[in-house]
Amino acid sequence: MSPTLTDASPAFAGEPADGLLTLESGGSIAQTYGIPLAVLLELTHRCPLQCPYCSNPVEMERASNELTTAEWKKVLTELAEIGVLQVHFSGGEPTARRDLAELVRHATEVGLYSNLITSAVLLTRDSLTELADAGLAHIQISFQGSEPDLANRVGGFRNGHAKKLEAAGWARELGLPLTVNAVMHRQNAHQLGEIIDMAVALDADRIEVANVQYYGWALKNRAALMPSDEQIDDMSRTVEAAETRLKGILAIDFVIPDYHAVRPKKCMGGWGRQFFNITPAGKVLPCHAAETITDLEFESVRSNHSIAWIWRNSEAFNRYRGTGWMPEPCQSCAFKEVDFGGCRCQAFALTGSAGNTDPACSLSPHHQQMFDIGTRDSEGATRFLYRNFAGGTLEPEPQ
Amino acid sequence: MSEPAPSVAPASRRRLTVTELSRPVLARGVQLRFDDSRGRWVLLVPERVLAPDDIAIEVLKLCDGARAVGEIADHFAASYAAPRETILADVIELLQDLASSGFLVERAGPR
Numbered sequence: 468m469s470p471t472l473t474d475a476s477p478a479f480a481g482e483p484a485d486g487l488l489t490l491e492s493g494g495s496i497a498q499t500y501g502i503p504l505a506v507l508l509e510l511t512h513r514c515p516l517q518c519p520y521c522s523n524p525v526e527m528e529r530a531s532n533e534l535t536t537a538e539w540k541k542v543l544t545e546l547a548e549i550g551v552l553q554v555h556f557s558g559g560e561p562t563a564r565r566d567l568a569e570l571v572r573h574a575t576e577v578g579l580y581s582n583l584i585t586s587a588v589l590l591t592r593d594s595l596t597e598l599a600d601a602g603l604a605h606i607q608i609s610f611q612g613s614e615p616d617l618a619n620r621v622g623g624f625r626n627g628h629a630k631k632l633e634a635a636g637w638a639r640e641l642g643l644p645l646t647v648n649a650v651m652h653r654q655n656a657h658q659l660g661e662i663i664d665m666a667v668a669l670d671a672d673r674i675e676v677a678n679v680q681y682y683g684w685a686l687k688n689r690a691a692l693m694p695s696d697e698q699i700d701d702m703s704r705t706v707e708a709a710e711t712r713l714k715g716i717l718a719i720d721f722v723i724p725d726y727h728a729v730r731p732k733k734c735m736g737g738w739g740r741q742f743f744n745i746t747p748a749g750k751v752l753p754c755h756a757a758e759t760i761t762d763l764e765f766e767s768v769r770s771n772h773s774i775a776w777i778w779r780n781s782e783a784f785n786r787y788r789g790t791g792w793m794p795e796p797c798q799s800c801a802f803k804e805v806d807f808g809g810c811r812c813q814a815f816a817l818t819g820s821a822g823n824t825d826p827a828c829s830l831s832p833h834h835q836q837m838f839d840i841g842t843r844d845s846e847g848a849t850r851f852l853y854r855n856f857a858g859g860t861l862e863p864e865p866q
Numbered sequence: 867m868s869e870p871a872p873s874v875a876p877a878s879r880r881r882l883t884v885t886e887l888s889r890p891v892l893a894r895g896v897q898l899r900f901d902d903s904r905g906r907w908v909l910l911v912p913e914r915v916l917a918p919d920d921i922a923i924e925v926l927k928l929c930d931g932a933r934a935v936g937e938i939a940d941h942f943a944a945s946y947a948a949p950r951e952t953i954l955a956d957v958i959e960l961l962q963d964l965a966s967s968g969f970l971v972e973r974a975g976p977r
Binding site for chain 1: 966
């Protein structure tokens with residue numbers, strides 16, 4: 468649901484005044500790996516939308532395997548006790564869980580700040596009011612385009628765009644801070660300016676303009692999604708102009724695609740450094756795409772271990788933590804504590820080993836190959852493979 | 867049209883210019899609280915955790931929608947040696963930054 472969380476700690480939107488700095492967990496106390504400030508909770512993989520770039524694994528959890536209400540409440544209590552401050556309720560589609568309001572209320576009771584990351588198509592005015600009353604502090608609504616034809620095609624859901632617009636209106640009537648999540652790719656890049664205008668018209672506080680990250684479903688759809696160099700330049704210019712024009716009105720976070728980068732992103736703020744997420748079945752992961760690394764095993768909240776123990780001691784978190792695991796050219800690189808070697812999932816997907824340098828880095832021996840894939844796929848076929856529990860369904864040929 | 871709830875102001879009306887007469891209050895979705903496990907005050911906002919310094923914390927605690935910025939400056943002028951104008955300018959700078967980010971709104975209603 469949220470490829471936008473790859474950078475778990477975006478920078479302060481404006482110039483912070485003196486004495487008001489962004490707290491970054493692990494920041495000044497590197498090596499101690501303090502408990503993260505924020506955790507992503509993927510309540511379910513069920514979702515009425517079928518976005519071809521979904522960040523959920525290709526093998527999704529069935530409803531029967533999801534944590535129960537009681538188990539999620541226990542998780543929330545434990546997170547608050549160990550020092551987590553914010554939780555992001557995500558999915559799949561978190562509102563597909565009938566106990567969502569109960570979970571938000573429990574989060575509020577134990578002192579957690581709740582954010583909802585949603586497609587919004589299942590919300591009603593009443594259910595959103597119930598969530599706000601339960602203490603929801605912030606809502607992020609995804610949009611697939613600036614107008615219904617393209618947006619509904621990308622989401623594979625009829626009338627979804629109109630429902631999202633309606634739900635965004637309710638959110639503002641209820642006074643909930645609103646973030647518009649816009650996932651960008653070749654087929655909607657031209658609508659970015661209008662998507663930003665839409666966010667302003669919806670009275671949103673923030674917009675996350677996140678280019679697709681290519682793992683899982685998005686990797687399967689790479690040829691249908693990869694933008695061209697020219698589109699990336701256009702998007703960067705559009706964002707830059709909007710940032711100037713909308714200062715104080717709309718905060719903009721922009722994530723560019725790796726296939727067009729020279730330096731790798733500081734993925735998750737560094738593996739096991741300031742972020743984890745919990746899957747519908749209770750697995751604790753260093754990143755929401757970590758299960759694509761098939762030779763890692765992940766501990767569950769259903770095990771005998773506490774979440775704090777899993778964070779500090781489990782093999783999956785420690786394997787790529789810090790800088791000790793790094794091969795060359797990372798090991799002797801001046802930037803190794805700047806980007807922490809980039810993204811492990813991407814290294815695995817493109818080089819076959821998660822322990823290699825992220826090929827997004829120009830110093831990686833695989834960088835040219837990645838660049839070539841980007842160029843080739845930017846001219847790929849446009850048909851989507853829709854995300855579903857059946858392993859994906861190819862979009863019908865245009866009539 | 868009914869009065870908006872006290873701490874709620876749509877973003878479009880939120881370009882609050884902080885003056886001595888403003889009566890700011892934290893916007894919905896912005897929470898000032900003590901973080902027991904880290905032993906410090908934090909300001910929780912969408913997608914971020916901010917770490918105010920001691921003076922910023924004291925200023926934020928006084929932003930209750932009832933006190934004017936001028937009164938907040940008076941409060942500090944009584945206990946700090948700096949001239950009131952200097953204090954007022956610093957307080958306005960801090961609050962304007964928060965207001966521009968949408969974290970601080972003006973309480974609706976008559977002054």
